[in-house]
Amino acid sequence: MPAPVPIPQSEAELLQRATALAGHTLGAVAIHYGFGLPHTQRRQKGWVGVLLETLLGATAGNRPVPDFEHLGIEMKTLPTDEHGKPRESTYVSTCPMNGTLASSWEDSRVRHKMARVLWIPIVGTGPLHERLIGSPLLWSPSEAEEKVLRNDWETLTDIIVRGEVWNLNARHGEALQLRPKAANAKQLVWVHDEEGNPVQTQPRGFYLRPRFTHGLLKKHFGLS
DNA sequence: GTGTGATCATCT
DNA sequence: AGATGATCACAC
Numbered sequence: 176m177p178a179p180v181p182i183p184q185s186e187a188e189l190l191q192r193a194t195a196l197a198g199h200t201l202g203a204v205a206i207h208y209g210f211g212l213p214h215t216q217r218r219q220k221g222w223v224g225v226l227l228e229t230l231l232g233a234t235a236g237n238r239p240v241p242d243f244e245h246l247g248i249e250m251k252t253l254p255t256d257e258h259g260k261p262r263e264s265t266y267v268s269t270c271p272m273n274g275t276l277a278s279s280w281e282d283s284r285v286r287h288k289m290a291r292v293l294w295i296p297i298v299g300t301g302p303l304h305e306r307l308i309g310s311p312l313l314w315s316p317s318e319a320e321e322k323v324l325r326n327d328w329e330t331l332t333d334i335i336v337r338g339e340v341w342n343l344n345a346r347h348g349e350a351l352q353l354r355p356k357a358a359n360a361k362q363l364v365w366v367h368d369e370e371g372n373p374v375q376t377q378p379r380g381f382y383l384r385p386r387f388t389h390g391l392l393k394k395h396f397g398l399s
Numbered sequence: 400g401t402g403t404g405a406t407c408a409t410c411t
Numbered sequence: 412a413g414a415t416g417a418t419c420a421c422a423c
Contacts, residue, residue, distance in 0.1 A: 220419055221404030228404080237403035254406080264414085266405055345415050355416055362400085377400080377416090385413085388418050 180232040181258060186246055186313065192231055192253075199341035202295070202304025204215060204230060212304050223252050227295055229306075239268065239284065241291075250293045255309070256300050259392050261385040269356055270379045272366050273396060280325045285333075285381050287350065287396070291315050294391065312395050320350075325349035331381075338369040340376045350387035356380030 183189035201223065210226055213219045218269045233242040233250060242250040254262045268284045280286055296309030316324060327348035334342050345354045355377045363375040369378060 216406060216419090218419060219404095220406040223406095224404040225421085237401085239402065242403095252405080263406060266403095269402065295421080352415090355418090357401090358420095360417060360419070364400095 180230060181320045182232045182234055182251070183243065184248070186248065189231060189243060189246065189293065190246065190311060190313055193293060196227075196230060196295075196308045197310045199308050200304060201226070201306050201308065204308065205304070214303070216303065223254070223297055223303075224250075227252050231293075233287065241288065243293075246291075248291045248293055249288050250295065252295050252297050253298045253388055253392075254306075255392070257298065259296060259298065259309070259389075259396060261388045261392070262300070262355075262386055264352070265383040265388055267351070267381040267383060270331070270335070270353060270381055272364050272378060281326050283328055285324065285328050286321075294388075296392065302356060310396070312391065313393070314391060319389075320391075328381075335366075338367050338371070340366060340368055340374055343376060343379065345382075348384070350384055352382050352384060353379045354382050 180192075183192060191347055202212055205226060208230060210229075210364060213222055218220055228242060228250060231243075231250060234244055241247055250338075251265055253265060256262055268288055271284075292314050294312040294314055296312075297306050298309045299306035327350055331353050332352065334347065343353060345352045347353065357378045360377060364378050365373050366376055368374045
């Protein structure tokens with residue numbers, strides 16, 4: 176098994192490393208690094224993300240901080256079809272359902288995580304080992320993009336802060352949405368409803384809609 | 400139980 | 412087909 180990948184010391188080094196992986200299949204790089212390759216992701220949904228984090232020398236583990244903490248960079252794999260169209264939404268972070276919800280967009284987990292993101296497209300719809308690692312995109316939101324994210328975040332957190340539990344669903348938000356994020360639907364947390372009474376609801380997380388991530392790829396790679 | 404990494408399964 | 416709600420594995 177190859178030696179562990181060292182922590183990248185600069186953006187340039189990280190980007191160079193990611194670029195070196197581009198064009199290779201998941202199967203090839205997994206075998207090279209001694210990773211077992213699952214036939215399906217049915218029972219290993221986070222496998223691609225963990226593989227790429229390892230190959231790039233990420234450090235955060237499961238702490239709520241950027242993958243490359245000293246660089247302030249979050250890494251996200253982005254599964255796409257052959258044309259670079261995202262196949263899934265992108266998980267951003269959990270959403271605090273209690274009083275610890277950030278009081279402003281400026282202080283929010285979403286803004287901090289999205290401030291600098293290394294997107295790594297994973298291209299293809301066939302067997303996992305045949306899918307290609309795409310060209311990396313080191314991205315920060317444009318003014319327009321941040322405005323959309325901020326508006327969505329404020330809309331969503333407002334629902335929670337108001338205690339409108341009945342109104343929590345994935346239909347809100349142009350780019351950012353709230354969806355269940357837990358082991359299963361039986362996992363519940365206590366919150367306060369509109370009248371301040373304790374009620375239970377599912378834990379949620381923030382996700383980026385595919386339309387938004389598709390826009391990023393089109394803007395930077397000029398894909399149709 | 401809560402965080403990380405996400406995709407799966409189903410309905411419209 | 413696209414979106415929503417549900418679920419899987421692992422670390423701590």
